Amino acid sequence: QVQLVQSGAEVKKPGASVTVSCKASGYTFTSFYIHWVRQAPGQGLEWMGIINPNGGDTSYSQKFQGRLTMTTDTSTSTVYLELSSLTYEDTAVYFCARGSEYFYDSTYWWGQGTLVTVSS
Amino acid sequence: EIVLTQSPGTLSLSPGGRATLFCRASQSVTSDFLAWHQQKPGQPPRLLVYAASGRAPGIPDRFSGSGSGTDFTLTISSLEPEDFAVYYCQQYGSSPFTFGPGTKVDIK
Numbered sequence: 574q575v576q577l578v579q580s581g582a583e584v585k586k587p588g589a590s591v592t593v594s595c596k597a598s599g600y601t602f603t604s605f606y607i608h609w610v611r612q613a614p615g616q617g618l619e620w621m622g623i624i625n626p627n628g629g630d631t632s633y634s635q636k637f638q639g640r641l642t643m644t645t646d647t648s649t650s651t652v653y654l655e656l657s658s659l660t661y662e663d664t665a666v667y668f669c670a671r672g673s674e675y676f677y678d679s680t681y682w683w684g685q686g687t688l689v690t691v692s693s
Numbered sequence: 694e695i696v697l698t699q700s701p702g703t704l705s706l707s708p709g710g711r712a713t714l715f716c717r718a719s720q721s722v723t724s725d726f727l728a729w730h731q732q733k734p735g736q737p738p739r740l741l742v743y744a745a746s747g748r749a750p751g752i753p754d755r756f757s758g759s760g761s762g763t764d765f766t767l768t769i770s771s772l773e774p775e776d777f778a779v780y781y782c783q784q785y786g787s788s789p790f791t792f793g794p795g796t797k798v799d800i801k
Contacts, residue, residue, distance in 0.1 A: 610738075617792060617794050617795045618730075618781055618792040618795075620789055620792060634789040635694075635789070636789075668737055668738075678743075679726075679783065680728075680730075680738075680740060680783075681740055681749065
């Protein structure tokens with residue numbers, strides 16, 4: 574059974590950084606890409622980027638270039654998203670989602686989501 | 694970046710009705726790599742259709758996708774109570790893998 578379990582809710586001040594974790598189980602961790610998608614309150618879905626747990630290659634949406642970092646820890650089957658220089662507009666639920674063994678593919682399994690609130 | 698437009702914004706139907714949702718891309722979607730996701734309040738999305746017409750594992754056959762190039766359609770042949778939700782299309786043929794703004798299917 575594929576499972577993606579994300580870390581708990583965070584409250585951060587403007588200008589700070591946040592790290593969200595996504596622990597995978599039920600499959601071979603290094604064989605499948607992981608995507609990150611966020612959703613602001615009452616809004617639609619926004620794709621942020623993708624990471625290959627086998628080697629750590631990443632591709633980020635240009636919108637987040639310079640302040641988004643995705644990393645993996647193969648020893649714990651965990652993927653991390655770090656977003657820096659937070660603004661109020663970064664308040665959202667952040668989802669990790671497992672893709673396939675191909676870069677160009679959709680998202681087949683989703684984590685439960687992590688609410689990040691940016692507030693002074 | 695490929696921009697996806699979905700119509701209608703809201704679709705009000707009765708259980709048993711037929712729902713037809715549209716997704717249009719600003720340029721041709723490579724290899725018709727177009728997916729449809731369903732999302733209910735407080736839940737993560739769920740993949741329904743991949744590659745324009747492939748039904749994801751475990752998805753009932755009342756859900757079907759069609760289309761190619763820039764115009765795609767999701768059809769729900771007979772709405773069940775659990776189908777009232779928001780539906781998003783997503784293209785993954787070119788990075789960034791963009792989503793449409795969503796179509797809400799609600800009960801008439």
